[in-house]
Structures are given as structure tokens and as C-alpha cells.
Amino acid sequence: MIEVEGSLKRRLGGWLVVTVGVLGLALMVEAWVSSQRAAARAFDAQLQAAALTIAEAVRWQDGIPQVVVPAAALQILATDSQARVFYAVLDDDGRTLSRNWPVDIPVAWQQALDEGGMSRDLTTTLGELRLHAQRVASAGWVTQLPVQVWVGHTLEGRRALARSLFERSLSRFIAMVLLTGVLMGLTMRAALSPLRRLRRQIRGRGADDFSPLAARVPKELHELAQALDHLFARQxxxxxxxxxxxxxxxxxxxxxxxxxxxxxxxxxxxxxxxxxxxxxxxxxxxxxxxxxxxxxxxxxxxxRHLDRETALPALDLGELVRDVALDWAARERAAEHDLGLGSLPAEPLKVCVEGWALREALGNLIDNALRYTPTGCEITLHLSREGDWARLSIVDDGPGVADAALATLGQPFQRGGRQDTEGSGLGLAIVDTTARRMGARVQFANRSPQGLEVVLWLPLAKDEQDVTGAFAAGVNPGEST
Missing domain, CATH: 1.10.287.130 (Signal transduction histidine kinase, dimerisation/phosphotransfer (DHp) domain)
Known part of the structure; x- marks a missing residue:
């Protein structure tokens, strides 16, 4: 029975969504980090430019510093995010020359400042600040003394810029995901179109149309198409x-x-x-x-309609052969023949078969020997074990069968090439069908100087469990004799 287990299209779509989602999450994390770095670099550059602008406005006249902060320096840091801007100009000893904020700059920062400048984050009562300091030489009429220029601002502008950059990246990513979804749907539809064409071709076939498929399929469907062709050939x-x-x-x-x-x-x-x-x-x-x-x-x-998947109990083959031989020996048809039973193995031989089917096969073998041998012929049943197989044979001393007709034995309505005898020609066909259904095999051979031997090879049961046919694996028990 065929059971529907999900949808192949949905399964492919789900895996693609998961893949795109994982990659998208990684891209969003990278976009957020990149936006933070980009905003930090932009505002740090603005702080450095503002510090240099203020430093250029410091002059010394008669030992008195003249600090006039130009409006351009503060406009550099002006944003729409209402960020607060602070500055401080100190001499080399840390004395304030000019400032607009009440924040004390750590002395260690002042001492570590050199001409290369520094940027630091500082947490104050005004909030988190980003500072940039520049140590520059201030030119005067008589002296030339270095000064420290500290410029800082709150982080609203940085956060707003980072958020704006991330939102732009996010909008592009969402547009890309939507476009990918549309293209993915079209791609899956195009990729599954050979399967739809194959389905339509099979559905459009007549009930008696078993011809091979005439379809162009991709490599992934080639094995399926071949399996269908083999199925049609068997049908x-x-x-x-x-x-x-x-x-x-x-x-x-x-x-x-x-x-x-x-x-x-x-x-x-x-x-x-x-x-x-x-x-x-x-x-x-x-x-x-x-x-x-x-x-x-x-x-x-x-x-021909036996269920091969049903587990069967183990039967004693020796007991079954004895019962069948005694039953046929008591019939009127066997009165004119010498029907006997050879020696049986001392240990039981267990086989997993349908009991009625094996009895039918043995009965047909005995009936066939009685019909096609002259009166007074000997017919003997033998049973032995050879490895993992039971060897059941029926031997007669009749005229045998022509060598050319041996290959046709086991086919329906064949009488060994003879048309002068009674019978339907179905007995050996039933035996051959029964053997194949039980995973066994039938062999026909003429005896010397005359007579016919029919050997039925049966796989022995293992731990009284059902066994599968060994001939499917290429095992031929007849080669061991």
C-alpha cells in the first residue's frame, strides 16, 4: 500500500528556507557589526577633524593663551540625533584653557597623550561619551607651548547612523529573500517538470500497454524510468x-x-x-x-499466488515424505508398480514450506512416474541431507526421456515430447512452480542404463525460522553433488 509521506516540493523548500535562514542570520550579524564599525569610524574621523580645527585656533600672545573655538569645529559634530558635543583645551600641565563640560579627564590619559592622539570611551553622569584627544604645538609670539585638545560627544548620533546602515542592509536582505523565494519556486517547478511529464505519460497509458517508456528524463530519474520499464516488461x-x-x-x-x-x-x-x-x-x-x-x-x-512474505512453521520433511509414499502405495494406480521408500535420515530435516503445496508436488512426481513408466517398474523415493539442503529424489527404471526433451520438462502441457500417453502435462509444471515458490529447485536427469531421476532441492530451516530462496543469491545446490 502506498502511503503519502510529505511533499517533495515542500521538503526541498523547507531545506532551502533553513539554508537561506542560517546564511541570512550570519549575514545580519555581519551587517550589524559592520554598521557599528562604519558608524564608529565615521564619527571618530569627525572627532579628529574637530580636534584639529580647535587646535589651529589656539594662539599665545604675551604668554596668555587665546582660545576661540570656531563654529566650524562644532558644526562638524552636529547631527540630527540631538547628540551633545563637548570640548576642552588644556595646557601641557593640565590647566584648563577653555572648556564647556564639567567632566574631569583622567590624569593618566593626559600623561599618556602624545602627538599621535588617542580615542577613548568614558562613562560619566552625562552618559556614555566618546572622546578624542590631540596634542599639538601652539605657536605664540615669544613662546611655543604644546596644548591638549579634547573633544567628545554622546553616542546618539553613532547609534542612529549604525541603525540606519543596518536597516538599509536589512531591507536589501528582505528584498533578496523575497526574490530568492520566487526564483526558488520557479526553479523547483522547472526541476520537477520531468517527473510531472513522466506521471502524465504513465497515467495516459492503456491497461494493456506495456511498451517501454519514451521519455527524456534527467539522470536522477533514469533509474526510476528503468525500473518502470523492467516492471512493464515483467507485466x-x-x-x-x-x-x-x-x-x-x-x-x-x-x-x-x-x-x-x-x-x-x-x-x-x-x-x-x-x-x-x-x-x-x-x-x-x-x-x-x-x-x-x-x-x-x-x-x-x-x-502462482502464494504469499512469499508469510512466515511458515518448520515441517519434518522425512515424516511428510513417508506419509505421501504410504498414501500413494495404497492406491489402485500403484498396484502394478513397485513403489517404495528408501532409507530416511536419522535426524529430522526441517523445512519451512506450505505443507499442502509440497504434498501436491510429491503427489504429482509419483503420479507422473506411474503414468509414464511400464507396468512392473520400480519407483523409489530417497531423502538425504547435503550441507544446508535437503535432497529429495524420485527414481524410476522406466524408459526415461529424450535428452532434447529434458529442458522442456516443467513447462505446462509438455509430456516429455511424447503424445502417445495419457495426462495433461501439468504435473511437472506444478512441481516446478512449487519449488520456485519455496526457494527450491528441481533437476531432471536420465539414469544409466535407463530410467529418470527427479531431484527436488529444499533449503533447510535455520532455528525453525522462515528462510528465503537461496537461488536468488546464485546458490546452486546441485553443483555440490
């Missing part, structure tokens, strides 16, 4: 076998029915009771043959 072969079997069965049933009709018509035309009795005797014999043929046809059909 075509099975249909041909069924039609052939039906035609042969109809022909085989037509002959005894025609004989019944002829005999009954002759009997009806006569008014002699003796002729009526002879006609009834012939009708009874033909009816027995027809009934036997119908039973064999039903057995063959039943064997």
Missing part, C-alpha cells in the same frame, strides 16, 4: 504467459469435453443397454480425466 511477460496458459488450458479442456459429447451422443442413439453401459464407462473415465485436469489447473493457479 508484459506475465500477460503473455497468462494468455498462453489460458489458450493451452482451453485446448486441453476442449479435448475431453469433445470426447464426452461424442460418447454421450453415440450412447443416446443406441437402444442397447450394454452399449449404454460402455458409453457410461467411457464418460466416467473422461470425466475423471477432466476433473483431474481442472484440479491441476486450480493447483497451478493457487501456487
Amino acid at each position: 508484459r511477460q506475465g500477460r503473455e504467459d497468462l494468455l498462453r496458459f489460458t489458450a493451452d488450458a482451453s485446448h486441453q479442456l476442449k479435448t475431453p469435453l469433445a470426447g464426452l459429447k461424442t460418447v454421450s451422443e453415440l450412447g443416446l442413439r443406441s437402444s442397447d443397454p450394454d452399449e449404454w453401459r460402455q458409453a457410461l464407462t467411457r464418460v466416467h473415465a473422461r470425466a475423471e480425466d477432466t476433473s483431474r485436469l481442472a484440479g491441476q489447473l486450480l493447483s497451478l493457479a493457487r501456487l
Whole structure:
């Protein structure tokens, strides 16, 4: 039974969404970090430019510093985020020359300041500040003394710029994801189109169309297409076998029915009771043959529909062979033959098979030997063990079969190339079908100087569990003899 387990398209889409999501998360983290760094570099550059602008405005006249902060220095740091801007100009001894903030700059920072400048973060009662300091030489009329210029601002502008940069990246990413989703849907639809074409082609086939597929498929679907072709080939072969079997069965049933009709018509035309009795005797014999043929046809059909997956209990093969041999030895047909049973193994031989099917196969082998051997011939059943296999053979000293006809034994409606004997030709076909269904094998061989030997190889049960056919793995027990 076919069960629907999700959707291939949804499964592919889900994996693509997960992949895009993981990559997108990594890109968003990288975009956030990059926006923070970009905002920091931009505002640090502004702080440095403002510090240099203020430093250029410091002059010394008669030993008195003149500090006039130009408006351009503060405009450099002006933003729309209402960030507060601070500055301080100190002499080399740390005395304030000019300032607009009440924050004390750590002495260690002042001493460590050199001409290369420094940038620091400072937490104050005014909030978090970003500071930049520059140590420059201030030119005067008489003296030339260095000064320290400290410039700082709150972080609102930086955060706003970083947020703006990240939002732009985010909007581009969302647009990219939406576009990727559309392209992904179109791509999956195009990629699965060969599967849809294959489905439409199979659905459009007739019930009796088993011809190979004529479709262009990608490499991933090539094995599926080949499997379907093999399935169609097996179905075509099975249909041909069924039609052939039906035609042969109809022909085989037509002959005894025609004989019944002829005999009954002759009997009806006569008014002699003796002729009526002879006609009834012939009708009874033909009816027995027809009934036997119908039973064999039903057995063959039943064997072909055995469930191979069902676990079977282990049967004692020796006990089953003994029962079948005693049953047939007591029948009237075996009275004119020497039907016997050879020695049986001391230990039980367990096989996992359908008991009725194996009995039917053995009965057909014995019946076949009784029908096709002259009166007084010996027919013996032998059972032995060879490795993991049970060897069951039926040997007779009759005329045997022509070598050219050995290959046809086991096929329906074949009588070993002989048409002068009774029988339907289904007995060995039932045996062969039964053997294949049980994972066994049948071998036919002529004996010297005369006679026929039919060997049935059966796989022994392991721990009284069901076993699978070993011939599927290429094991041939007949090669060990």
C-alpha cells in the first residue's frame, strides 16, 4: 500500500528556507557589526577633524593663551540625533584653557597623550561619551607651548547612523529573500517538470500497454524510468504467459469435453443397454480425466499466488515424505508398480514450506512416474541431507526421456515430447512452480542404463525460522553433488 509521506516540493523548500535562514542570520550579524564599525569610524574621523580645527585656533600672545573655538569645529559634530558635543583645551600641565563640560579627564590619559592622539570611551553622569584627544604645538609670539585638545560627544548620533546602515542592509536582505523565494519556486517547478511529464505519460497509458517508456528524463530519474520499464516488461511477460496458459488450458479442456459429447451422443442413439453401459464407462473415465485436469489447473493457479512474505512453521520433511509414499502405495494406480521408500535420515530435516503445496508436488512426481513408466517398474523415493539442503529424489527404471526433451520438462502441457500417453502435462509444471515458490529447485536427469531421476532441492530451516530462496543469491545446490 502506498502511503503519502510529505511533499517533495515542500521538503526541498523547507531545506532551502533553513539554508537561506542560517546564511541570512550570519549575514545580519555581519551587517550589524559592520554598521557599528562604519558608524564608529565615521564619527571618530569627525572627532579628529574637530580636534584639529580647535587646535589651529589656539594662539599665545604675551604668554596668555587665546582660545576661540570656531563654529566650524562644532558644526562638524552636529547631527540630527540631538547628540551633545563637548570640548576642552588644556595646557601641557593640565590647566584648563577653555572648556564647556564639567567632566574631569583622567590624569593618566593626559600623561599618556602624545602627538599621535588617542580615542577613548568614558562613562560619566552625562552618559556614555566618546572622546578624542590631540596634542599639538601652539605657536605664540615669544613662546611655543604644546596644548591638549579634547573633544567628545554622546553616542546618539553613532547609534542612529549604525541603525540606519543596518536597516538599509536589512531591507536589501528582505528584498533578496523575497526574490530568492520566487526564483526558488520557479526553479523547483522547472526541476520537477520531468517527473510531472513522466506521471502524465504513465497515467495516459492503456491497461494493456506495456511498451517501454519514451521519455527524456534527467539522470536522477533514469533509474526510476528503468525500473518502470523492467516492471512493464515483467507485466508484459506475465500477460503473455497468462494468455498462453489460458489458450493451452482451453485446448486441453476442449479435448475431453469433445470426447464426452461424442460418447454421450453415440450412447443416446443406441437402444442397447450394454452399449449404454460402455458409453457410461467411457464418460466416467473422461470425466475423471477432466476433473483431474481442472484440479491441476486450480493447483497451478493457487501456487502462482502464494504469499512469499508469510512466515511458515518448520515441517519434518522425512515424516511428510513417508506419509505421501504410504498414501500413494495404497492406491489402485500403484498396484502394478513397485513403489517404495528408501532409507530416511536419522535426524529430522526441517523445512519451512506450505505443507499442502509440497504434498501436491510429491503427489504429482509419483503420479507422473506411474503414468509414464511400464507396468512392473520400480519407483523409489530417497531423502538425504547435503550441507544446508535437503535432497529429495524420485527414481524410476522406466524408459526415461529424450535428452532434447529434458529442458522442456516443467513447462505446462509438455509430456516429455511424447503424445502417445495419457495426462495433461501439468504435473511437472506444478512441481516446478512449487519449488520456485519455496526457494527450491528441481533437476531432471536420465539414469544409466535407463530410467529418470527427479531431484527436488529444499533449503533447510535455520532455528525453525522462515528462510528465503537461496537461488536468488546464485546458490546452486546441485553443483555440490
